Amino acid sequence: MKNPLKILQDAQSSEILLRLKDGTEYRGRLKEIDAYMNMILEDATEILDGSPAAKYSEIFIRGNNLLFIKPDASEIL
Amino acid sequence: MKNPLKILQDAQSSEILLRLKDGTEYRGRLKEIDAYMNMILEDATEILDGSPAAKYSEIFIRGNNLLFIKPDASEIL
Amino acid sequence: MKNPLKILQDAQSSEILLRLKDGTEYRGRLKEIDAYMNMILEDATEILDGSPAAKYSEIFIRGNNLLFIKPDASEIL
Amino acid sequence: MKNPLKILQDAQSSEILLRLKDGTEYRGRLKEIDAYMNMILEDATEILDGSPAAKYSEIFIRGNNLLFIKPDASEIL
Amino acid sequence: MKNPLKILQDAQSSEILLRLKDGTEYRGRLKEIDAYMNMILEDATEILDGSPAAKYSEIFIRGNNLLFIKPDASEIL
Amino acid sequence: MKNPLKILQDAQSSEILLRLKDGTEYRGRLKEIDAYMNMILEDATEILDGSPAAKYSEIFIRGNNLLFIKPDASEIL
Amino acid sequence: MKNPLKILQDAQSSEILLRLKDGTEYRGRLKEIDAYMNMILEDATEILDGSPAAKYSEIFIRGNNLLFIKPDASEIL
Numbered sequence: 001m002k003n004p005l006k007i008l009q010d011a012q013s014s015e016i017l018l019r020l021k022d023g024t025e026y027r028g029r030l031k032e033i034d035a036y037m038n039m040i041l042e043d044a045t046e047i048l049d050g051s052p053a054a055k056y057s058e059i060f061i062r063g064n065n066l067l068f069i070k071p072d073a074s075e076i077l
Numbered sequence: 078m079k080n081p082l083k084i085l086q087d088a089q090s091s092e093i094l095l096r097l098k099d100g101t102e103y104r105g106r107l108k109e110i111d112a113y114m115n116m117i118l119e120d121a122t123e124i125l126d127g128s129p130a131a132k133y134s135e136i137f138i139r140g141n142n143l144l145f146i147k148p149d150a151s152e153i154l
Numbered sequence: 155m156k157n158p159l160k161i162l163q164d165a166q167s168s169e170i171l172l173r174l175k176d177g178t179e180y181r182g183r184l185k186e187i188d189a190y191m192n193m194i195l196e197d198a199t200e201i202l203d204g205s206p207a208a209k210y211s212e213i214f215i216r217g218n219n220l221l222f223i224k225p226d227a228s229e230i231l
Numbered sequence: 232m233k234n235p236l237k238i239l240q241d242a243q244s245s246e247i248l249l250r251l252k253d254g255t256e257y258r259g260r261l262k263e264i265d266a267y268m269n270m271i272l273e274d275a276t277e278i279l280d281g282s283p284a285a286k287y288s289e290i291f292i293r294g295n296n297l298l299f300i301k302p303d304a305s306e307i308l
Numbered sequence: 309m310k311n312p313l314k315i316l317q318d319a320q321s322s323e324i325l326l327r328l329k330d331g332t333e334y335r336g337r338l339k340e341i342d343a344y345m346n347m348i349l350e351d352a353t354e355i356l357d358g359s360p361a362a363k364y365s366e367i368f369i370r371g372n373n374l375l376f377i378k379p380d381a382s383e384i385l
Numbered sequence: 386m387k388n389p390l391k392i393l394q395d396a397q398s399s400e401i402l403l404r405l406k407d408g409t410e411y412r413g414r415l416k417e418i419d420a421y422m423n424m425i426l427e428d429a430t431e432i433l434d435g436s437p438a439a440k441y442s443e444i445f446i447r448g449n450n451l452l453f454i455k456p457d458a459s460e461i462l
Numbered sequence: 463m464k465n466p467l468k469i470l471q472d473a474q475s476s477e478i479l480l481r482l483k484d485g486t487e488y489r490g491r492l493k494e495i496d497a498y499m500n501m502i503l504e505d506a507t508e509i510l511d512g513s514p515a516a517k518y519s520e521i522f523i524r525g526n527n528l529l530f531i532k533p534d535a536s537e538i539l
Contacts, residue, residue: 002089002109002110002111003109003111004108004109004110004111004115004116004117004137005111005115007109007117007135007137008137012464020529021099021142022483022529031466032464032465032466032469033464033466034464034465034466034467037139038466038467039466040466040469056532057534058469058532058533058534059530059531059532059533060466060469060470060530060531060532060533061529061530062499062528062529062530065483065529066139067097067099067138067139067142068136068137068138068139069136069137070133070135070136070137071135071136071137072134072135079166079186079187079188080186080188081185081186081187081188081192081193081194081214082188082192084186084194084212084214085214098176098219114216143216144174144176144215144216144219145213145214145215145216146213146214147210147212147213147214148212148213148214149211149212156243156263156264156265157263157265158262158263158264158265158269158270158271158291159265159269161263161271161289161291162291175253175296191293220293221251221253221292221293221296222290222291222292222293223290223291224287224289224290224291225289225290225291226288226289233320233340233341233342234340234342235339235340235341235342235346235347235348235368236342236346238340238348238366238368239368252330252373268370297370298328298330298369298370298373299367299368299369299370300367300368301364301366301367301368302366302367302368303365303366310397310417310418310419311417311419312416312417312418312419312423312424312425312445313419313423313445315417315425315443315445316445329407329450345447374447375405375407375446375447375450376444376445376446376447377444377445378441378443378444378445379443379444379445380442380443387474387494387495387496388494388496389493389494389495389496389500389501389502389522390496390500392494392502392520392522393522406484406527422524451524452482452484452523452524452527453521453522453523453524454521454522455518455520455521455522456520456521456522457519457520
């Protein structure tokens with residue numbers, strides 16, 4: 001059995017997109033992430049219903065609300 | 078008692094379909110999965126109400142939101 | 155104190171009906187089940203509001219969403 | 232501190248009524264129950280909004296959805 | 309740090325009122341309670357929206373749905 | 386790393402205001418609190434939508450439903 | 463793997479903004495925070511739908527309801 005979390009550690013300092021359980025999305029540079037998927041994003045944009053809603057130079061996001069992470073947000077189709 | 082998770086490990090590198098608790102579905106190639114059912118999908122399509130909604134070259138999905146996994150998505154009737 | 159889970163182990167390879175917390179039901183042959191009630195069903199039918207909604211030759215269902223299991227689905231009245 | 236679970240063990244093979252968190256009720260003969268309140272009911276009737284909705288000769292109910300159990304269902308006023 | 313649960317043990321055999329997370333209330337004589345706040349009530353009345361909805365000579369209530377307990381229900385203002 | 390719970394222990398026997406996850410608020414004298422934030426309030430008032438809804442001479446509140454506690458309720462602006 | 467929680471410890475005594483799972487936001491000076499993200503805020507303002515709704519000289523917030531923390535609230539764009 002492999003370790004899917006490693007892809008998240010490797011994504012540190014690259015731009016990611018994440019979605020929380022309530023549907024809110026954040027796009028930003030992943031500064032740090034731990035085993036509980038707690039994260040710090042830099043230069044983050046909050047996205048509601050597909051539109052930018054707020055900007056944060058730095059934000060701590062609690063991992064237990066996470067739905068998914070797209071490691072390289074620059075590739076979104 | 079057997080180990081149902083083994084079918085998921087065996088499904089690595091084949092195409093799967095999964096549904097999350099909120100009804101969102103993802104279809105893609107299972108790259109990695111761990112004991113918490115955290116997964117990495119490649120060439121994934123997000124499906125909302127039966128229609129493709131987004132595409133991701135690579136996506137990390139948190140296992141605790143999982144409802145079901147269909148190991149071989151090419152067989153869907 | 156007895157072990158109700160044993161009935162589920164004994165139900166392996168027989169047809170079962172299960173309902174998830176969101177009301178979705180699955181009927182199929184129980185291939186494997188573990189102590190967390192994670193299951194693999196074969197030749198499964200998804201049932202929404204009493205009507206067949208999809209068919210899966212094989213499906214992995216996460217145990218923590220389970221509401222009930224009817225071990226011998228051929229007896230439903 | 233006493234052990235309220237003992238009343239449930241003593242109720243084995245008598246008729247009980249139980250309600251789940253979603254409001255569904257089941258009435259039947261308690262065949263087995265474990266420390267997680269997982270149960271097997273025999274000759275069970277599912278009750279929705281006070282009316283019988285389905286019958287099951289045998290059903291496994293996951294304990295973590297339980298709201299309450301009335302040990303002797305024959306006494307309901 | 310004190311032990312608030314002790315008040316509940318002391319309330320055994322007196323009349324209590326409790327409210328569950330879904331708003332349902334039960335008033336009855338507390339027969340037993342354990343460290344998980346699982347309880348047995350005797351001569352219990354179920355109260356919905358402030359009105360009696362059902363009566364149970366004995367009922368087991370799962371502690372994890374509990375919102376609050378009023379130890380001496382005879383004092384309600 | 387400090388210990389935010391200590392402020393709650395220090396608040397024992399002073400008047401507090403607390404809000405539960407469902408929005409209900411209670412104002413009363415904190416008699417006891419444990420590490421799980423289970424509490425006993427004395428002379429408590431239940432507040433719904435900003436208005437007093439009920440009074441309890443003594444009430445046990447389960448900690449896992451807690452949203453916040455204002456330690457000194459006499460200072461509310 | 464780094465430690466994202468450290469940014470929160472470093473934020474002690476600076477102004478932060480946090481959002482809970484129910485959407486309520488609090489802005490205030492972070493006095494203390496522990497490993498469960500339980501926090502004490504000083505001079506806190508509760509924000510509902512973007513507008514100030516209440517003020518608290520001191521408030522204890524339970525960590526398990528946390529969605530995100532913006533460490534330096536003075537930088538919000």
